[in-house]
Amino acid sequence: MNILVIGSGAREHVFFNQLLKSNAQISLFSINPNAAISKFTKSYYIEFNFYNLKKILVNELINLVLVGPEIPLIDGVYDFIKSDPDTHDIIVIGPSKRGSMLEGSKDFAKGFMSRYNIPTARSKSFTKDTYDKAIDYLKTQSPPFVLKADGPAAGKGVVISHNLNNALAVLKKMLIDNSFGKSSEKVVIEEFLTGIEMSCFVLFDGKNYKTLPYAKDYKRIGEGDVGLNTGGMGSVSPVSFIDIELKKKIDTQIIRPTIKGLIEEKIDYKGFIFIGLINVNGDPFVIEYNVRMGDPETQVVLPRIKNDFLEILLAIENQDLDNLDLDVDNNHFVNVVLASEGYPDSYTKGFEINGLERVHDSIIYHAGTTLKDNKVVTNGGRVISVVSSSDDFKKALLSSYNSIKKIGFKGKKYRRDIGFDL
Ligand SMILES: Nc1ncnc2c1ncn2[C@@H]1O[C@H](COP(=O)(O)OP(=O)(O)O)[C@@H](O)[C@H]1O
Ligand SMILES: [Mg+2]
Missing domain, CATH: 3.30.1490.20 (ATP-grasp fold, A domain)
Incomplete structure (x- = not known):
């Protein structure tokens, strides 16, 4: 099976890693990959647009496309592939352009929530x-x-x-x-809502859904959640304060009505739904939808799923999620992101990253990295995710922070307080 993953960051590095563990015969393809992804995929270095995408799909006989980032989805990559006779048999994991409006238009998302009585800010x-x-x-x-x-x-x-x-x-x-x-x-x-935010991920096959483990991310650049917003500086899963009662409320008040709405409005949707939630005195409210997996949460959510990842994707395609039992690792997973000095404002890139080979107790997912003269160098604001797991939350955190000491690059920046509020 020939699989193309669109996107080139840490989230996609996780996707590829999960696919590499599959028992099926798979060939992997990427577009403008980071240093890690380029090592185990056939890589294309081209401008990303639908014209160039089609050439790859046709030339490489791609069978399945997994879409990581939101922009191609919002731009209608699903509809593009499905409406062209040369490519319409290809499996696409990711919603249609209309479904992607849940993320692409906050006004559309608000209207959707109001139609299905889903709790959200007025x-x-x-x-x-x-x-x-x-x-x-x-x-x-x-x-x-x-x-x-x-x-x-x-x-x-x-x-x-x-x-x-x-x-x-x-x-x-x-x-x-x-x-x-x-x-x-x-x-x-x-209206401003006060509470703790949490990340909910749902697999949806157009009929049935499965909820993935919950996660919490750390969006601000500064310790104690202060300073500028970033793409995310760290994440943890599971989340201690999300108990059975809260999960029940999220399921009945938010996930089920969301699924009902997508079905009632006949929206083509096979893929991931991210629901950004806020816990207001024990009641969940939706802050926003994303129509894809989130970064940095993917790095702690997907590695907890022990099922063959390709089987999950095929269950989504075949509308067979109801017959899939998720095998979830109950260990604590934590992710600490290493960023470039200056991020999320302007930063310099191209600095050599050393010590990666000395990390044994954590998994390294690359975000903004590239190869220069066969060396791994920084190539983005967020550079690397350092993910560790343990049955003990504190031990998992300690592992990531110990691994970070072994990794060096000029201007390495990270938050020292990931997970400490929990
Ligand atoms: N109604 C709200 N009340 C309180 N905080 C909010 C509200 N809406 C958004 N925020 C804060 O702003 C952040 C970004 O908002 P969000 O709707 O997720 O937009 P985006 O992720 O597209 O930037 C949220 O993670 C949350 O911290
Ligand atoms: Mg958000």
């Missing part, structure tokens, strides 16, 4: 034409104010402001000055 959406109404609405709200650019903005489209004048300025920047381009042509203003 909100209203505005455009340039209703700018005056947006100002009036904002003035009736109390701080903190939450403003969200409707479209994809690489994690930078949400602004939380504690002061009305500042919030009004952000509103103007988004709606009038188009500070996020097309993505901020619509803005969602929503």
Whole structure:
């Protein structure tokens, strides 16, 4: 079976690793991979667009495409492959363009949640034409104010402001000055919710679903969850405070209505659903949907699944998830991310990474790395995920922090407090 994974970060490194463990005969293909992925895949170094994608699909007789990042999904990669007679037999793990709107448009997601009574922050959406109404609405709200650019903005489209004048300025920047381009042509203003966030991942085959282990990620750059938002500086799974009662509420109030909505609206959806949740005094609310696995959570969620990963993907394709029993590792998995100095603002890349071969107690997943003169060098803001597991949470953390000491590169930055709040 010829499998192409779209995407080249740590999440995709996990996908490839899980596929390598499969008992099936598999050949793996990648596009613009990082240093680790390039070692065990046939790699294409090309501009990613659908035209180039089709050439690879056809030339390599690809049987299955697993889509990692959101942008190709939002751009309609599923529909592109399925509507072309040359490629329509290829299995695509990832939702259709319409399904991807759950992530691609926060306004669409809000409408969806309201249609199926899924608990989420109260909100209203505005455009340039209703700018005056947006100002009036904002003035009736109390701080903190939450403003969200409707479209994809690489994690930078949400602004939380504690002061009305500042919030009004952000509103103007988004709606009038188009500070996020097309993505901020619509803005969602929503009520601020207070609580701890948690990550829920669901496999969906169009009919049946399976919930993957819960995770918690650490989004801010600074220790104690302060400073700028990042793609994620660490993650843990399982999450101690998510007990059976909370899981039940999430299942009945959120996951089931989400699945019901997707089926009722006849949305083509075979893939992963990420539900970003917040626990408000014991009640779960949805912060957002993503239509794919998340990074850095994938690094602690998927390695806990002991099933053959290809069998899971084929169960999704064959709408057979109900007959799949997930075999979950009950150990604690933790992930500490090593980043480049300056990240999430500007940073320099190209620094040699050494010591990776001395790490034995953790699994290293590459994010922004590449090969230069046969050496592994930094090539992104987030560089490496250091993942460890143990039946003891603290031991798992200690393993990752010990492994980190062995890895060196200029400007290596990481949070020293991953998991310490738990
Ligand atoms: N209604 C809300 N109340 C409190 N915090 C929020 C709310 N909406 C978003 N946030 C915070 O902002 C972050 C980013 O928002 P999110 O909707 O997940 O957008 P994105 O991931 O696309 O940037 C969330 O992880 C959360 O910390
Ligand atoms: Mg988010």
